[in-house]
Amino acid sequence: xxxxxxxxxxxxxxxxxxxxxxxxxxxxxxxxxxxxxxxxxxxxxxxxxxxxxxxxxxxxxxxxxxxxxxxxxxxxxxxxxxxxxxxxxxxxxxxxxxxxxxxxxxxxxxxxxxxxxxxxxxxxxxxxxxxxxxxxxxxxxxxxxxxxxxxxxxxxxxxxxxxxxxxxxxxxxxxxxxxxxxxxxxxxxxxxxxxxxxxxxxxxxxxxxxxxxxxxxxxxxxxxxxxxxxxxxxxxxxxxxxxxxxxxxxxxxxxxxxxxxxxxxxxxxxxxxxxxxxxxxxxxxxxxxxxxxxxxxxxxxxxxxxxxxxxxxxxxxxxxxxxxxxxxxxxxxxxxxxxxxxxxxxxxxxxxxxxxxxxxxxxxxxxxxxxxxxxxxxxxxxxxxxxxxxxxxxxxxxxxxxxxxxxxxxxxxxxxxxxxxxxxxxxxxxxxxxxxxxxxxxxxxxxxxxxxxxxxxxxxxxxxxxxxxxxxxxxxxxxxxxxxxxxxxxxxxxxxxxxxxxxxxxxxxxxxxxxxxxxxxxxxxxxxxxxxxxxxxxxxxxxxxxxxxxxxxxxxxxxxxxxxxxxxxxxxxxxxxxxxxxxxxxxxxxxxxxxxxxxxxxxxxxxxxxxxxxxxxxxxxxxxxxxxxxxxxxxxxxxxxxxxxxxxxxxxxxxxxxxxxxxxxxxxxxxxxxxxxxxxxxxxxxxxxxxxxxxxxxxxxxxxxxxxxxxxxxxxxxxxxxxxxxxxxxxxxxxxxxxxxxxxxxxxxxxxxxxxxxxxxxxxxxxxxxxxxxxxxxxxxxxxxxxxxxxxxxxxxxxxxxxxxxxxxxxxxxxxxxxxxxxxxxxxxxxxxxxxxxxxxxxxxxxxxxxxxxxxxxxxxxxxxxxxxxxxxxxxxxxx
Ligand code: ATP
Ligand code: MG
Numbered sequence: 001x002x003x004x005x006x007x008x009x010x011x012x013x014x015x016x017x018x019x020x021x022x023x024x025x026x027x028x029x030x031x032x033x034x035x036x037x038x039x040x041x042x043x044x045x046x047x048x049x050x051x052x053x054x055x056x057x058x059x060x061x062x063x064x065x066x067x068x069x070x071x072x073x074x075x076x077x078x079x080x081x082x083x084x085x086x087x088x089x090x091x092x093x094x095x096x097x098x099x100x101x102x103x104x105x106x107x108x109x110x111x112x113x114x115x116x117x118x119x120x121x122x123x124x125x126x127x128x129x130x131x132x133x134x135x136x137x138x139x140x141x142x143x144x145x146x147x148x149x150x151x152x153x154x155x156x157x158x159x160x161x162x163x164x165x166x167x168x169x170x171x172x173x174x175x176x177x178x179x180x181x182x183x184x185x186x187x188x189x190x191x192x193x194x195x196x197x198x199x200x201x202x203x204x205x206x207x208x209x210x211x212x213x214x215x216x217x218x219x220x221x222x223x224x225x226x227x228x229x230x231x232x233x234x235x236x237x238x239x240x241x242x243x244x245x246x247x248x249x250x251x252x253x254x255x256x257x258x259x260x261x262x263x264x265x266x267x268x269x270x271x272x273x274x275x276x277x278x279x280x281x282x283x284x285x286x287x288x289x290x291x292x293x294x295x296x297x298x299x300x301x302x303x304x305x306x307x308x309x310x311x312x313x314x315x316x317x318x319x320x321x322x323x324x325x326x327x328x329x330x331x332x333x334x335x336x337x338x339x340x341x342x343x344x345x346x347x348x349x350x351x352x353x354x355x356x357x358x359x360x361x362x363x364x365x366x367x368x369x370x371x372x373x374x375x376x377x378x379x380x381x382x383x384x385x386x387x388x389x390x391x392x393x394x395x396x397x398x399x400x401x402x403x404x405x406x407x408x409x410x411x412x413x414x415x416x417x418x419x420x421x422x423x424x425x426x427x428x429x430x431x432x433x434x435x436x437x438x439x440x441x442x443x444x445x446x447x448x449x450x451x452x453x454x455x456x457x458x459x460x461x462x463x464x465x466x467x468x469x470x471x472x473x474x475x476x477x478x479x480x481x482x483x484x485x486x487x488x489x490x491x492x493x494x495x496x497x498x499x500x501x502x503x504x505x506x507x508x509x510x511x512x513x514x515x516x517x518x519x520x521x522x523x524x525x526x527x528x529x530x531x532x533x534x535x536x537x538x539x540x541x542x543x544x545x546x547x548x549x550x551x552x553x554x555x556x557x558x559x560x561x562x563x564x565x566x567x568x569x570x571x572x573x574x575x576x577x578x579x580x581x582x583x584x585x586x587x588x589x590x591x592x593x594x595x596x597x598x599x600x601x602x603x604x605x606x607x608x609x610x611x612x613x614x615x616x617x618x619x620x621x622x623x624x625x626x627x628x629x630x631x632x633x634x635x636x637x638x639x640x641x642x643x644x645x646x647x648x649x650x651x652x653x654x655x656x657x658x659x660x661x662x663x664x665x666x667x668x669x670x671x672x673x674x675x676x677x678x679x680x681x682x683x684x685x686x687x688x689x690x691x692x693x694x695x696x697x698x699x700x701x702x703x704x705x706x707x708x709x710x711x712x713x714x715x716x717x718x719x720x721x722x723x724x725x726x727x728x729x730x731x732x733x734x735x736x737x738x739x740x741x742x743x744x745x746x747x748x749x750x751x752x753x754x755x756x757x758x759x760x761x762x763x764x765x766x767x768x769x770x771x772x773x774x775x776x777x778x779x780x781x782x783x784x785x786x787x788x789x790x791x792x793x794x795x796x797x798x799x800x801x802x803x804x805x806x807x808x809x810x811x812x813x814x815x816x817x818x819x820x821x822x823x824x825x826x827x828x829x830x831x832x833x834x835x836x837x838x839x840x841x842x843x844x845x846x847x848x849x850x851x852x853x854x855x856x857x858x859x860x861x862x863x864x865x866x867x868x869x870x871x872x873x874x875x876x877x878x879x880x
Contacts, residue, residue, distance in 0.1 A: 005120040008237045010248040013119070014069050014230055014339060017094040020114050021067035026096055031070045031340065034291040035300065042300050043073040043288075047095030048204075048225040054099050055169050055206060055223055061099035069094050069230065069339070071287055075303055082276030085235070085242030086198055089307065090284035092230040092248075100221030104205045107224045108140050108174065111203055115176060119237060125179045129153040129191060131160040131172030137205070141174070150186040162204045162225075169206050169219060176201040178236050200232040244276040248335065253279040255331040260318040270404070274314040278328060281307045281314075285325075285354065286332045290346040295357045296546055299483065308357045313402050316365070323362065325354040360456050361400065368399025372406065376413050385414070389421015396422070457531030459497035462510065463630070463671065466556055470495035470514075472548045476534075484545040491544065493521065493535040498552050500535060501559070502528035506589035507566055507670040509536075512554035518542040519550070558593050559671065564679045564702030565596040567628055567660065567672045571621055571682070572598050572697065574664040575614040580606055587694050591670065594704050595685070602695045606687050611697075618682040621663055625677035628660045630668075643667050681705040753787040756780055760791040760806075764798055768872075770879040773825065774802035777872040779864065783808040785816040785855060792820040792853075803830065803879065805839075805871045807864055815843045815858035817867075826851045830878045835871075842867040 008016070018028050032050035034043050041049065047070040053059040070093045080087035098107065115121045128147060130137040132154045141147045155175075163170040177197040184196060191197050206223035208216040234246035244253060256278045257264045264275055288304050295305040308325065315324055329350055337344040375391045387410050395401035407417045455473045475482050476492040485491050493514060500523060503509040509526030514535060519542030523535045535552075544550075569589055576584045581602060588599040606614075633641075635655050643657045644666045658668040660676060673679060683705045685698045700708045716727045723733045759780055767776040776795055780788060788808050796804045804820045817840055819832040826832075832854040840847050840856035843863045847856025858867075 005122070005237055007239070008119070008234075010230060010234045010246060011339065013233050013237065014092065014094065016118050017114065017228065017230075018067050018069060020118050021065070021096045021110070024065075024110060026065040026067040027063040029066050029068045031068060031092075034071050034073055034288055035293060042303070043075070044070065045072055045074050046070070047072070047093040047227050048097070051097055051099070051225070052164065055225070056164065057169075063099075064101035065096070065098055067094075067096045071291075071340070073284055073288070073303075081280045082244070082273040084194060085244075086194070086229070086232055088231060088243065088280045088284075090280060090287060091243075094228040094230055094233075095226050096224070097226070098224035100223060103207070103222045103224060104137060105140050105144065107203050107205070107226065108137065108145065111176060111201055111226065112145050115201065119233065121178060121236070123147075125182055127151045127153065127177045127179055127189060127191065127197060129155045129160060129173075129175045129177070131174070132156055134160075134172040134174070134205075137172065137174050148186070151189065153189060153191055155191070162206070163210065167210050167212055169223065170208050170210050170216070171204060171206040171222075173205070174203045175199050176203075198232055198236065200236065201228040202226060242276075244279050249279045249283065251335055252282050252328055252331045255328050256282075256315065256318070256320075256324070259324045259327060260315070260320045262318060271318050274317045277314045278311050278318075281311045282325070282328045282332045283336070285311065286329050286336070286343055286350055287340065289350045289353045290340070290343045292346075294353060294547060296483070301483075301546075305357060308354065309361050309400060312358055312361050312365075313400060313405070317402060317404055317408075323355070323358050325358045326351045329354055363456065364399055365401070368395050368401045371395065371399065372401070372409055376410070376415065379415060380413075385416060387415055387417045389418040389423070390425050392417050392419075392422045393425035396426075455494060455532070456496070458495060458533040460499075460501070460533065461497055462499040462501045462554065466499050466559070467551060467553045468495075468497055468499045470497050470550055470552045472544065472546055472550060475544060475546055482546075484543050485539055486543050487539050487541045489539050491521065491537060491539060493523075493537065493544070494532050495535065495550070495552055498526075498533050498535070499554050500526040500533060500552060501554075501562075501671055502526040502533040504528055505591075505668060505670050506569070507562060507591040508593070510554040510562075511558045512552070514544075514550050514552050516542070516544070516548050516550040519544045519548070560673075560678075561593045561702055561704060562591055563671050563673045565593075565700075565704070566591045566668075566670045567658075567676065568618065568679050568682050568699065568701035569596050569598055570658060570660060570664055570666055570668070570672075571618045571676070571679075572596075572614070572699065573600070573666075574660075575617045575621075576600060576602075576606075576697075578617065579610050579613045594707065595698060595700050597696060597698050599690060599694055599696045601693055603693055605689065606695060606697070611684055611687055615682065615684050621660075622676045622679045622682060625675055626660050626663055627675055628658065628672055629674065630656055630658050630672065632656050638667060641665060678702075683708060749784075752783065753790060756783045756787045756791045757794060760795050764795065767799060767802070768876070770876050772801060773822075773828075773879040774799040775805075775872070775875045775879065776802070777805045777868055777875065778807075779868060780806055780808045782810060783816075784810045785818070785857070788816050788818050789853075789855060792818045796820045796822060801825075803875050805836075805868070805875065807868055809861045809864070813859055813861070815840075815845065815861050815864055815867075817843075817847065817856040817858065819849075819854050819856075819871075821852050823852065825879065828879055830875070835874070839867050839871045842870060 022028050032044060036044045036049050038049060038052055047068055054061045072093045073090050075089060077087040078089050081089055115126060116123050128141050128151065130141065130152060138152055141152050142149055160173045162173050177191055177199050179197055181196045204225040206225060207219055209219050210216055231243035231246055231248055234248055235243045238246050240246055244250065253264055253275045256275055262271065264272065285304060285307050293300050293304050295301055295308060311325055333343045333347055333350065372395055375387055379387055387406065392403060392406045395406050396403060403422055410417050461468050472493060473496050474494040475485050477485050477489055500510040500512060501507065503526065512523045514521040514523060514537065520540040521537045521544060522540050523537040525536040527534050569591055573586060584600050584602055587601050590597040632654050635653060638655050638657045642665055655667045656669050657665060658672055659665045680702050682701045683699060685700060685708065687695065687697050690696045719730050720727045723730060725733050763776060763778045766778065767774045776799060780791060788806050792804045792806050796802065801822050801824050803825050806818050808816045810816050817836055819836040821830060821832045831851040833848040833850055836854040836856045837846060837848045840858050843858025844860035845856060845858030848854055
């Protein structure tokens with residue numbers, strides 16, 4: 001067995017690899033960005049990705065051979081980070097590529113030569129794998145290279161067959177592994193045993209095209225694509241137990257350990273994992289930000305955010321208290337700058353982004369810490385010793401508290417955590433989120449819940465300024481968080497800071513515009529969702545993008561109108577107390593652009609005289625130009641000064657007090673005029689009861705008064721034109737008209753009845769004879785029930801001995817019936833009441849009455865004919 005290979009630094013390995021292939025006709029190309037051109041892939045995951053269009057035949061190569069050291073990020077390996085010796089999120093993949101040039105035999109030969117000659121790996125420590133069916137590769141390794149067949153493993157499709165998609169170029173692979181324990185013998189080689197083997201080099205022989213049916217046809221131009229993990233080779237050559245302890249990463253770990261005041265070597269396994277995660281992720285985020293990715297809630301921005309948060313969490317786990325990511329990032333930048341100068345060029349952005357994200361996340365964690373404290377107090381109060389799994393899960397899920405952190409804090413307090421319960425909650429959450437895929441929560445709230453932990457609460461600037469420069473923190477379309485939205489789209493926008501007032505305390509949200517270089521959004525409403533101000537609007541032109549810097553500007557005219565109404569509401573409350581009852585308190589309010597609505601507790605209506613007094617008083621206050629000013633005070637101080645709290649409002653430790661000097665002092669978060677004179681005019685529109693003990697006054701103030709009066713004035717003018725009288729004569733004119741109308745109606749009724757009589761007289765001739773009786777069955781048209789009855793009476797009188805059955809349709813969906821029988825008919829056993837009841841049923845109704853006279857109604861005129869025929873038949877039969 002030959003000696004161990006020689007130590008090489010990470011940089012030396014990278015350089016030797018590139019030099020080796022450069023001297024064999026390969027063009028050295030710089031690493032492509034972590035943000036791939038290929039829109040179907042989020043991040044660059046392999047050295048071949050930048051060449052994919054060449055391999056797919058979409059682009060012709062500039063050089064037949066190339067070699068690169070490519071920055072890669074594989075998020076699918078994130079759970080392995082720190083746990084296996086060889087997996088990272090960020091790593092460098094060294095590769096050599098042939099575009100229709102050299103092929104399998106050459107690639108294998110160079111791969112072997114590089115490994116054994118350049119890197120000095122002893123051949124007896126190498127094991128290779130080939131695709132199960134690739135006899136050609138097997139033969140090359142055995143016959144040309146001289147590897148013993150026992151050390152050539154045949155692997156299946158999963159491991160050793162590369163495809164770029166369901167169809168297209170594909171081919172078998174061959175991997176080279178390093179054997180840490182050749183003394184264990186060649187009999188039971190299991191390449192999955194990572195205590196013994198590490199895969200460091202993978203050669204892909206792209207030699208087939210796969211069609212839709214799955215048939216493989218040989219490619220005319222065969223390609224080579226390879227990948228060697230730089231960190232893995234460094235692990236081998238630096239004789240360290242894992243990638244993390246190589247010179248490529250370990251300095252970052254040392255910096256982190258130093259900040260935490262711990263020592264890596266003597267740390268326990270858990271701490272080591274955290275340090276490794278920090279070492280890995282810090283490299284990843286430094287390169288991601290250098291490649292201009294910014295933390296956000298979607299796509300690669302989200303990956304960046306998650307990685308930064310994991311760094312912060314693991315920092316906490318190893319005892320780091322304050323902010324530290326920028327310091328470890330500095331080490332990572334220093335480590336990479338010679339190979340990737342852009343990390344130094346973009347240093348300021350990297351530091352700024354980390355700072356921003358870390359501060360944000362620490363705030364979330366702080367909130368979680370508060371909650372944890374509360375939970376602990378509660379558990380103790382209940383005399384328990386265990387924090388429930390559910391609580392631990394909430395901390396984890398909402399506040400980013402890893403279970404270990406909760407456990408640690410609990411331990412300090414002499415408590416334990418129900419880990420099993422935590423796992424159950426976690427599983428439930430997973431099932432929930434799976435089923436949530438089927439029923440996506442389309443509400444803004446649903447998306448906000450998801451966003452809540454990632455964006456910070458909106459800062460409201462609108463008490464003092466109407467415009468702000470703001471950053472777009474989130475864009476929601478149909479309840480989904482998006483990166484950009486185009487003209488014509490209805491959107492909800494969250495900004496970091498805003499002058500827009502969000503609906504609260506009865507005051508409606510501001511209107512206005514959000515604009516940027518080439519985008520204009522009309523804001524139609526603003527609502528508060530927890531700590532966020534959500535601007536509801538429509539993109540008028542251009543495209544709005546996440547993280548855009550925009551100008552947010554409220555519509556000042558609208559704002560002034562709202563302010564007039566809001567301050568007027570306070571005046572109204574004071575006036576009500578003064579003239580109606582000092583006990584009056586607010587039960588609700590609406591403060592809009594065009595009106596105000598004030599609901600208050602009061603057991604009786606406010607009289608018209610009182611309303612007039614109130615209106616006059618308020619207009620006096622307005623004319624007296626009282627200064628109105630707001631200040632933020634501790635609640636106790638505000639109460640001591642006599643400030644009145646509004647019903648149903650929640651107040652914090654600090655409150656905003658509106659002081660209308662000499663009139664009122666009330667707690668209020670809304671926006672107000674600075675002098676009552678700005679209100680201009682106040683007019684009560686209505687007073688009414690809305691619920692038992694609650695009255696409502698609607699009123700207008702400021703410019704809205706003029707609008708209100710104009711509308712009234714127009715109506716009055718129109719009426720006076722139409723009636724040709726002066727406005728003050730309108731009421732009399734209308735009273736006269738009403739009287740005339742009533743008289744006409746009476747006349748009409750009389751005429752209708754007369755008409756019915758006239759008709760019924762004609763009907764006499766249609767009477768039938770049954771035995772000793774006359775029978776008359778008929779329909780009288782639109783006659784009402786009363787006239788119908790009169791007609792029946794008249795007809796029976798004329799008929800003498802017999803039965804009259806009449807019907808009418810007084811209204812489109814109504815049937816009226818009347819049956820009038822002479823006493824002899826009753827003697828024959830026919831009762832008008834019973835008789836009519838049965839017939840009315842046919843028309844979907846009912847009714848009854850005395851044996852001689854009965855009335856009924858129905859709802860189905862279409863059945864009337866049938867009903868009348870039935871009546872006739874029954875009468876004929878019964879009286880025969
Ligand atoms: P493994 O099975 O060890 O995860 P892989 O089969 O996923 O490796 P390939 O996709 O063939 O690896 O990538 C080519 C080379 O890139 C590997 O041989 C290895 O050296 C390196 N590599 C792959 N994934 C990682 C990773 N997550 N961290 C570090 N190096 C990696
Ligand atoms: Mg892998």
